Amino acid sequence: MSEYLLEMNSISKEFTGVKALSSVNFKVRKGEIHCLIGENGAGKSTLMKVLSGVYPHGTYSGDIVFEGQVQSYANINDSVRAGIAIIYQELALFPDLTVYENIFAGNEVERRGVVDWNRTIVRAKEMLRKVKLNVNPETLIKDLGVGKQQLVEIAKALSKDVKLLILDEPTAALNENDSDNLLKLLRELKEQGITCIMISHKLKEVIEIADQVTVLRDGQTIVTLDASKDEISENVIIKSMVGREIDDIYPKRMDKQFGSRILEVRGWTAYDPNLGREVVKEVDLHVCKGEIVGIAGLMGSGRTELAQSIFGNPKAYKLQGELWVKGAKAVFRHPKDAIKAGIAYVTEDRKGDGLFLLQDIKQNISAANVHSISDRGVINNNEEVKIAGSYKQSLNIKAPSVEQLVGNLSGGNQQKVSLGKWLFVQPSLLILDEPTRGIDVGAKFEIYTIMNKLISQGLSILMISSELTEILGMSDRIYVMAEGRIKGELPIEEADQEKIMKLAT
Known part of the structure; x- marks a missing residue:
């Protein structure tokens, strides 16, 4: 019997002529914590959506082999039935329902066709004990902090007899204490025989917890590193991710004048x-x-x-x-x-209230200062394209054109659009709230370089960061x-x- 719980062989996936994955090979051993990393847009989330059935069989080429059998998941329910659970960065919980209702949503505890709420609460308590979460199962989700909501998501996955747990940026919104608790829980789940795939941009956590690390770049598998062979280090990971060495992720400013x-x-x-x-x-x-x-x-x-x-x-x-x-x-x-x-303010929640995801780059960049390119309420489209193009170039926003929908950009490029939007109002002070949350090390370096450039041009920055x-x-x-x-x-x-x-x- 194979040592691998999961094998993804020669997986390729295209979107309207753009190749998101190109012959990706990815193998995960039973009972290990395997970290999947790469820059935003490298193909990590696409690969996991292929695995979980979000992109069904027939929309990609290559084979998924799970527990020794070739799989052809038609939807996410098929992968769930097989024992695969995925927890996204944006948690899929119902805020106005209780903890126990969320844990068993879609997987209700029934007796003779009727939901047995007493047994549901008893089983919810069992799941909460497994994830070391000491809360009343009748608590509403909206009354819990993000760290505890994350644990409820894991409890929900465990209630379905999960064999492979996939976590997409699980600590992105957590403080250090909650992050440490989550990593400790993953180790305990590993001891119980549950295999984990973790997508993360936090290299310190990756190095701390991973048994193996697979790096994707530009939709291709670059390398798989093995902790038991002492192959995992920050420098090796960064070089594999970005294709070059970044000697110091925090670029220095030589001439500081306040x-x-x-x-x-x-x-x-x-x-x-x-x-x-x-x-x-x-x-x-x-x-x-x-x-x-x-x-x-x-x-x-x-x-x-x-x-x-x-x-x-x-x-x-x-x-x-x-x-x-x-x-x-x-x-x-x-x-x-x-x-x-x-004064300009780049919010911590770029998707929720920082950007218009269903509008394009040029519309987002002009949004906070649209009156400056308008005449009697009519926007000068040529000027809008010209200005957006200049910010696309100066901020190195990776997109085919300024008419690309912002919702289709990677996290790092969305953050650059958010920066461009507020730089267009020509502020003296820029408030940056979690400026690099959920973006990869290469994009972080670019954001830091932009910050230093802005400071050298006379701007001031107030930066909030966890x-x-x-x-x-x-x-x-x-x-x-x-x-x-x-x-x-x-x-x-x-x-x-x-x-x-x-x-x-």
């Missing part, structure tokens, strides 16, 4: 009437011209709430304190007021938030991960 204060908040407090509490409390903070200021902190520390309250307060918080822009006191009643004052290495690698000065407050300010020369975490906790 000017006057572009932004300052004093005693800044934001009360959220929906939550009935203050989410930002008496914050004092400033950003100087030509400076990258990092804001670190755990999820829920108030970082995004601070950014949104500064950027015209779209969440309608009740605000107290003073806001100063370029030395003048300011009051923003709407994001358009902040934009007029030279990745401590990113905060330390790119910031000139760091604020650490916890429970809505600034707990400390560190010049980069004095900052390290231990000091940041001590303040954040």
Whole structure:
């Protein structure tokens, strides 16, 4: 009997003439954690959609061999019945249903054709114990944090007697503590005989947990690395992913020159009437011209709430304190007021509220400043194409044209479009909220290079990030938030991960 639970042999897949996968070979041993990595657009998600039946048999060429048998899944239900479960980065849970209803949605515990809710709750408790999640199964999903929702998704998969668990960027939205807990759980599932495929851009986690690593680039298998042979290292992975060595993922700025204060908040407090509490409390903070200021902190520390309250307060918080822009006191009643004052905000959720996924690149880039290319309410299409083309070139947005739908771009290219959209308003201060979440190491390097270029042109950046290495690698000065407050300010020369975490906790 084969040592491999899964073999994908010579898999090729095309979309309207574009080859997404080209003769990919991918093998996974029974009972291992196998990481699948590559740049955005390398073909990772496409390969997993082929495996899970999202792209059914007949729409691709090559063979899927699972448990020694050639498979021809017509849809995702076929792969689920075979024991394959996939958990996407955007969790597929029903927020207004309970934990137990979500775990058994589509897989109800029935007795004589009627759902047995008592047995459902009992079985849900068993699944929750397996994933080490101590919550009441009658809790609504919307009342759980992202880390706990992720565990509910895994419990849901385990309820279906899963043999192969696929996780797509499972820690992308998690803080370090939740990420560590999830990786620990994957190791425990491995000991129970469950095989895992994990797609991740976090190389530290990949190196820590993977038994084997397969790298895809441009729709092709580049290499499979074996931890038991000591083949897995950050340098080898990066070189395989991007086709070149990146000696330092955080490009250095040689000539740091800081000017006057572009932004300052004093005693800044934001009360959220929906939550009935203050989410930002008496914050004092400033950003100087030509400076990258990092804001670190755990999820829920108030970082995004601070950014949104500064950027015209779209969440309608009740605000107290003073806001100063370029030395003048300011009051923003709407994001358009902040934009007029030279402040732009690249949201952490580019798909949810940062971009129009069903519109093209040019429409997205012009969206925040469309009046500048309009005459009496009519958009100058030629000017829109010209401007979008200039940002496509300067930001190295990889797409056939500016008429490519943004929803069809990779995460890294979507993030560049989001940057282009806000650079078109010609801001003095750019607020970047999780600027590299869910994008690969090559795209990260490009984003960091763009940030440094913008700073050299006189822009200032306020950067929120959950990745401590990113905060330390790119910031000139760091604020650490916890429970809505600034707990400390560190010049980069004095900052390290231990000091940041001590303040954040």
